[in-house]
Amino acid sequence: MQDLQGFYAALAVLASALGCGLLMGIERERRKGSGPHRALAGVRSFTLVSLAGAVAALSGSVVLLGVGATFVAALGVVAYVRDRSEDPGVATEIALLMAYLIGVLCASNRLLGAALAVTVTGILALRGPLHEFSNHWLQPGEVRSGLVLAALALLVFPLVPNQPLLQDLLNPQVVLRLVIVLLLIQSLAHVARRLMQARQAVALSALASGFVSSTATIASLGMEVRAGKSSARAQASGAVLSCVATMLHVLVVAATVQPQWLPRLALPALAGGLVAGAWGLWLLRGAGEQTAPSAALAADAPMFKLRDVVLITLLLTGIQVGVRWLDRTQGDAGMLAGALLAGLADVHAATAAVLMHALPGQPAAMGVEHALMAALLVHAVSKSGVAWVSGGGAYAATVAPGVLAHTVAFIGVLALL
Structure with missing residues (x-):
């Protein structure tokens, strides 16, 4: 019975991480572009990274958590160095690391993880209005x-x-x-x-x-x-x-x-x-x-x-x-x-x-x-x-x-x- 309860609890954590990754990934996929100059990650990458964070947290291994975070951070650095677009930014790279951390957080507090995923997605989606507010409207x-x-x-x-x-x-x-x-x-x-x-x-x-x-x-x-x-x-x-x-x-x-x-x-x-x-x-x-x-x-x-x-x-x-x-x-x-x-x-x-x-x-x-x-x-x-x-x-x-x-x-x- 305890094994079954533990399985359902782990399944709930993975489902939360999956939803958070999909939410962030769909927003990035729509702005990713296509061709050789497309952005780093889209819906699949964000979903997998969030799931990886949840799996690392469920394993209870501090080493695995650190390795996963280091890998995602290194992936973002490499993508930024190879970026050849006219307006390179780091929003996607930071959001990818946030997806991993949100996946980790889902193991201990699914509500807070979901709230963070919605907040991050909102910030990413409001790129234009935020830039307009900061650069033109605000005096x-x-x-x-x-x-x-x-x-x-x-x-x-x-x-x-x-x-x-x-x-x-x-x-x-x-x-x-x-x-x-x-x-x-x-x-x-x-x-x-x-x-x-x-x-x-x-x-x-x-x-x-x-x-x-x-x-x-x-x-x-x-x-x-x-x-x-x-x-x-x-x-x-x-x-x-x-x-x-x-x-x-x-x-x-x-x-x-x-x-x-x-x-x-x-x-x-x-x-x-x-x-x-x-x-x-x-x-x-x-x-x-x-x-x-x-x-x-x-x-x-x-x-x-x-x-x-x-x-x-x-x-x-x-x-x-x-x-x-x-x-x-x-x-x-x-x-x-x-x-x-x-x-x-x-x-x-x-x-x-x-x-x-x-x-x-x-x-x-x-x-x-x-x-x-x-x-x-x-x-x-x-x-x-x-x-x-x-x-x-x-x-x-x-x-x-x-x-x-x-x-x-x-x-x-x-x-x-």
């Missing part, structure tokens, strides 16, 4: 910005301490996460401007980034206005549209910390979201195509401005530290005062702080509603201030009415209820 300034963002996210972020400092008031990794979020928002807006018309780019990027941070979105769009890359009305439309996410955030926080408040807040949040969406679309319709193409498509234009992002981050972080200090030193009164102060920077913190104070129907529930109304109103004023600091008076004058209107809609419906 030098975007490459530099992408390297900075990748270094912060992949190298610096994991090394920054993820523990509270200054008596548990400040977490360095949270601060850096906010910087990365702001940079991502600006990068998404930059790419959207390249791919779409100005109005579509503002609307879609603002709606998406608003679910990360509406305040940060307003600040990022304001930086675009100050840099002269777009008109105040065009960016203000995106800023107001990002406030739709603010209303959804209120519901998400309520469902998380005090689900009993969710039925009470659903209709006010819906009213506020509808007002923000309608106001933003009205601004967008009247904005026109006012983005300056020369500024948006300049080859050396970076995707973001690191200095501006750091300044906004320091502002928001300072406010959050103040909220935590009030909560710690003043007790319940400090918590409510801190919730109002939290509204200056983050609607999540303000909503969570006041909703945890009481449940609907309790004597303190009316005070909770009043505190939430005040916190959201403070948050709206804060957003208007961020718009003025980041984008100037014209931008703030266009953003503030929409931000205040959707907040008043929420407060009005909640008061009526």
